[in-house]
Amino acid sequence: MIxxxxxxxxxxxxxxxxxxxxxxxxxxxxxxxxxxxxAGKTTLVRLVxxxxxxxxxxxxxxxxxxxxxxxxxxxxxxxxxxxxxxxFRLLKNRTARENIAFALEVTGAPPEQITxxxxxxxxxxxxxxKADHLPSELSGGEQQRVAIARALVNDPFILLADEPTGxxxxxxxxxxxxVFKDINLRGMAVLLVTHDRTLLGEHPRARIVELDQGRxxxxxxxxxxxx
Amino acid sequence: xxxTSREAFFAFRRSPxxxxxxxATIAFALYTLSVFGLVWSNIDRVLESVEERxxxxxxxxxxxxxxxxxxxxxEVAAYPEVDSIxxxxxxxxxxxxxxxxxxxxxxxxxLEANPLxxxxxxxxxxxxxxxxxxxxxxxxxxxxxxxxxxxxxxDWVQKLDFLQDLSLFLGVxxxxxxxxxxxxxxxxxxxxVLISREDEIAIMKMVGATRSFIARPLVIEGFAKGVVGAxxxxxxLTATYSLLEQRVVSxxxxxxxxxxxxVLLGGLLGAVASVVTLRRHLAAW
Numbered sequence: 001m002i003x004x005x006x007x008x009x010x011x012x013x014x015x016x017x018x019x020x021x022x023x024x025x026x027x028x029x030x031x032x033x034x035x036x037x038x039a040g041k042t043t044l045v046r047l048v049x050x051x052x053x054x055x056x057x058x059x060x061x062x063x064x065x066x067x068x069x070x071x072x073x074x075x076x077x078x079x080x081x082x083x084x085x086x087x088f089r090l091l092k093n094r095t096a097r098e099n100i101a102f103a104l105e106v107t108g109a110p111p112e113q114i115t116x117x118x119x120x121x122x123x124x125x126x127x128x129x130k131a132d133h134l135p136s137e138l139s140g141g142e143q144q145r146v147a148i149a150r151a152l153v154n155d156p157f158i159l160l161a162d163e164p165t166g167x168x169x170x171x172x173x174x175x176x177x178x179v180f181k182d183i184n185l186r187g188m189a190v191l192l193v194t195h196d197r198t199l200l201g202e203h204p205r206a207r208i209v210e211l212d213q214g215r216x217x218x219x220x221x222x223x224x225x226x227x
Numbered sequence: 228x229x230x231t232s233r234e235a236f237f238a239f240r241r242s243p244x245x246x247x248x249x250x251a252t253i254a255f256a257l258y259t260l261s262v263f264g265l266v267w268s269n270i271d272r273v274l275e276s277v278e279e280r281x282x283x284x285x286x287x288x289x290x291x292x293x294x295x296x297x298x299x300x301x302e303v304a305a306y307p308e309v310d311s312i313x314x315x316x317x318x319x320x321x322x323x324x325x326x327x328x329x330x331x332x333x334x335x336x337x338l339e340a341n342p343l344x345x346x347x348x349x350x351x352x353x354x355x356x357x358x359x360x361x362x363x364x365x366x367x368x369x370x371x372x373x374x375x376x377x378x379x380x381x382d383w384v385q386k387l388d389f390l391q392d393l394s395l396f397l398g399v400x401x402x403x404x405x406x407x408x409x410x411x412x413x414x415x416x417x418x419x420v421l422i423s424r425e426d427e428i429a430i431m432k433m434v435g436a437t438r439s440f441i442a443r444p445l446v447i448e449g450f451a452k453g454v455v456g457a458x459x460x461x462x463x464l465t466a467t468y469s470l471l472e473q474r475v476v477s478x479x480x481x482x483x484x485x486x487x488x489x490v491l492l493g494g495l496l497g498a499v500a501s502v503v504t505l506r507r508h509l510a511a512w
Contacts, residue, residue, distance in 0.1 A: 049433070051512070072438070074512050079435035089430055106436035154434065
């Protein structure tokens with residue numbers, strides 16, 4: 001699954017973003033990565049997507065190792081990850097349905113499979129009735145659901161979400177958390193990065209990895225022991 | 228493939244202004260280049276036709292033995308630089324003078340003796356027509372004792388040499404500069420297109436599109452813009468040509484093959500500029 005072994009990430013100008021980080025995410029696990037801003041949360045996500053490579057140690061994701069993966073293998077890795085951002089990152093001139101279909105088209109999915117899959121995924125995030133709306137015609141929560149559907153449509157083994165509720169009001173944030181929990185109940189692993197501690201209380205059984213100044217200061221497994 | 232071609236031509240509808248701007252840039256760059264090319268090739272053609280007339284003329288002493296003349300002709304004809312050689316007898320020379328100077332034909336009538344000398348005219352092969360080769364040929368022919376005088380238009384052969392060197396230099400340097408400007412202008416407009424689509428490219432990378440998948444429609448788009456720009460440039464060029472032709476001077480237009488090659492070159496320029504620009508945008512993964 002995802003394995004960090006003594007991972008350091010140092011930037012030339014700003015110094016260490018992560019230091020000696022080790023953890024192992026297992027299949028189907030729901031994990032919060034939390035900590036104050038500047039703790040290294042986003043760097044951790046970028047190491048999983050291999051947008052960044054570690055300065056020391058190794059990151060392993062679904063059979064690919066950070067020290068051995070070739071640039072041309074990265075697209076194949078990304079297809080196995082579903083990625084969701086704080087700012088949704090939808091294409092403004094395409095409808096909800098086209099935004100989701102886009103993720104299938106660019107990975108070369110057979111055209112006849114695209115429509116049924118898109119409709120199924122839209123239903124899974126509760127947006128069947130908004131399929132033909134443009135992002136500008138959707139609320140923030142709805143746009144984030146479209147982004148989640150786009151992340152899901154390629155059947156990834158894990159959903160990575162970097163502050164997915166950061167732009168949403170608290171009530172909508174809880175709705176979105178519920179979507180992630182539902183997805184997790186169906187067996188998909190979720191790694192949700194947030195600085196919002198109230199979310200953690202909403203899912204007491206989730207694992208919490210807490211970062212501070214680039215180091216892991218707490219790692220609970222199943223809401224239990226400190227690791 | 229359906230996706231690729233749809234995306235490539237979608238651009239025309241999605242951002243018509245930006246597309247029009249880049250096509251106009253390509254058209255103007257290629258137009259400038261082609262006008263220069265046309266002027267240059269016509270100057271070169273004129274210089275070439277002048278060069279074809281380069282010849283060495285050896286005037287013979289009156290009363291030269293015909294056997295000696297034909298020995299000279301055999302020897303000179305065997306030189307590798309020589310294209311053709313002709314003997315102009317005294318009578319031929321007079322007939323020619325009468326024909327060429329018909330307004331003054333009275334001058335040549337009632338002559339007691341023909342004052343014009345017989346001569347041998349030597350035309351040189353292409354590649355042996357510069358000042359140095361011509362001079363060399365003249366020196367060799369002058370060694371025959373019965374050659375009275377040699378003429379080969381020394382100063383205009385040298386001027387022609389200079390003009391041809393200048394024309395080649397301008398063709399290569401100015402043409403190269405125009406081509407480079409065209410390339411940079413095309414690259415710049417494609418860069419704007421790519422910047423306007425950065426979000427889209429970032430999303431494509433995120434959902435696992437391969438580099439070639441992202442690049443392909445953009446390269447096809449660059450090619451298509453290049454072709455459309457080249458056709459536009461051709462329309463402008465044709466208009467300019469017929470204007471010049473009517474009002475100023477008769478020129479030779481590009482051949483159909485050159486036109487097809489030019490349009491393809493426009494497409495190639497668009498595609499290559501896209502690839503070069505894309506490399507920068509797709510460097511980080």
